[in-house]
Amino acid sequence: MKSNVFAGHSPGLATLFGAEMWERFSYYGMRALLVLYMVDYLLTPGRMDSALGLPALKSALETLSGPLGPQPLASQIYGLYTGLVYLTPILGGLIADRWLGRSWTITLGAGLMVVGHFLMAYEPFFLIALLLIAFGCGAFKPNISTQVGELYARDDPRRDRAYSIFYVGINIGAFLAPLVCGTLGEKFGWHYGFMSAGVGMAVGLAVYLHGRPDLPRAAPRPRAVSTPVERRQFRRAIFGIALLFLPSALFWAAFEQQGNTIAIWADRFTDRSVNLFGWRAEIPVTWFQAFNPLMIFLFTPPLVAFWGWLARRGREPSTLRKLSLGCIGVAASFAVLALAATLRDGGKASWLWLLLYFSIITLAELHFSPITLSLVSHLAPVGARSALMGAWFTSMFLGNLLAGWIGSFWADVKSVQFFLMVGGLGLAGAIIVELAGRPLRKMLP
DSSP states (O other), X not given: OOSOOSTTSOHHHHHHHHHHHHHHHHHHHHHHHHHHHIIIIXXXXXXXXXXXXXXXXXXXXXXXXOOOOHHHHHHHHHHHHHHHHHHHHHHHHHHIIIIIXXXXXXXXXXXXXXXXXXXXXXXXXXXXXXXXXXXHHHHHHHHHHHHHHHTSOTTOTHHHHHHXXXXXXXXXXXXXXIIIIIHHHHHHOHHHHHHHHHHHHHHHHHHHHHHGGGSOSOOOOOOOSOSHHHHHXXXXXXXXXXXXXXXXXXXXXXXXXXXXXXXXXXXXXXXXXXXXXXXXXXXXGGGGGGHHHHHHHHHHHHHHHHHHHHHHTXXXXXXXXXXXXXXXXXXXXXXXXXXXXXXXTTSOEEHHHHHHHXXXXXXXXXXXXXXXXXXXXXXXXXXGHHHHHHHHHHHHHHHHHHHHHHHTTTTTSOHHHHHHHXXXXXXXXXXXXXXXXXXXXXXXX
16 A cells, blocks of 8 residues: 555555445445344344343333334334444544544554454344444544545645545445445355455455554644634534534435335345346345445536536536435435335335435435535534534434334334335425525525
C-alpha cells in the first residue's frame, strides 16, 4: 500500500480505501445472514437457550411487546443491533478525541470487530459477538472517515474527490459481501459465512496497520464554538437537525427493512429461478443484498449528470425537494412490493419485482442519504461539526430501532398490508420535510 494507487492522491488514501472496503465487506456479509440465521436456526425451539443471555433478552423484549415468535424476535434483535451501530460512533469519536487518538481507536475498533465476527460462529457467544461488532464499528467508522479529510489541507480541492473514491470502497465491500459470505452461509453453513466476514475484517485490520505510516499522526483539536456568530450558527444547526430528525428516522425505518423483512420475502415468497438460454439456476437469497450497492455504482454517475443538466437550465431540485423525493421514492418502492404481493395470488412473486424495488429504493437513497450529510455539514459551525454529525447519526439509530419494531409485525399481518404500512413511513417523511421547508430554506444559500 506504499505506492500511490490513486493518481494525484496521498498513499494514505489507498490504505483507508482498503481498510474501509474490507470493514464494509465484513459488516454487510454478516448482516446479509443475520435475520435468516436467527429465524431459520438460532431461534428455533430447543436451540435458543444455547446462546448466553438470549432468553433473558427475549423476556425483556416480551415485557414491552408481548409474546414474540422467532421472526418478530429476530426483527427486534436486528433493530437493536443496527441501531447500536449508529449510536456507538458518538462514543468512538469521544474516545478518539480525548484519549486514544484516531489511529489507535480505529485499530481498537477493527480488533473488536474481528473477534466479534469470529465469535458469531459459536452460538453461545451470539449476543456478545453482536455487541463487540457494534462497539467496534462505533470506534472504527467515524474516525476512519475523518482521517480521509485529515490527509488534505482545508483548502485542498482534492478533498471532495477523495471522499468520492472512499465511497467507492464502501460500496465495493457492500457489493461483494453478500456474494461471498452469503453464499458460504447458505450453501455450506451459517458459521462459514460468519467466519468469512471475520477473515475480511482481519484483512482490513492488516491493511490499516501496514499503511499507518502514511496516515496523519494526529489532527489539532477543533476550536470550540465561542464567537457570537458561531453560537448563532450552532443554534441554527440544532434547529435544522431537529426539523429533519423525524423524517430521517422514518426514512431509515423503511430503508433498513432490506436486511430484515425483505430478506424473508426473498426467501419464502419469491420465485428466484432464472432461465437463461436453457440454463436454469436459482438466485441465492443473500445475493439480493448486493443489488443496492451495485445500483449505487450504476445510478450515481447518470443521476449526478442529470442534476447537472437540470442545473444548467435552472431546474435542478432544491436540497429540500431532493429529500422529499427520497422519501417518496421509499414509499414507491414498497408500493411495488405491495403490488407484487397482491398479484402473486398465493404463489411466489417473480424476483424481477425485487429488482424493481431495489432500483427505486436506491434512487431514493441517493436523493436522501448524501444530501442530508451535506446539509448538516453546511449548517454546522466548524468547531461543532463532529458533535453535530454525531447528533445527526442518532436519527439513524432511532430509525433502525423503529425498523426492528415495525418488522416484528411481519408475522401478524398480510404482506400487502405490511408493505403499504412501511411505504406510509416514506410518505409521512415527505410531508414533514415539506412542512419544515419554509424555516429551513431561510438557512440555506
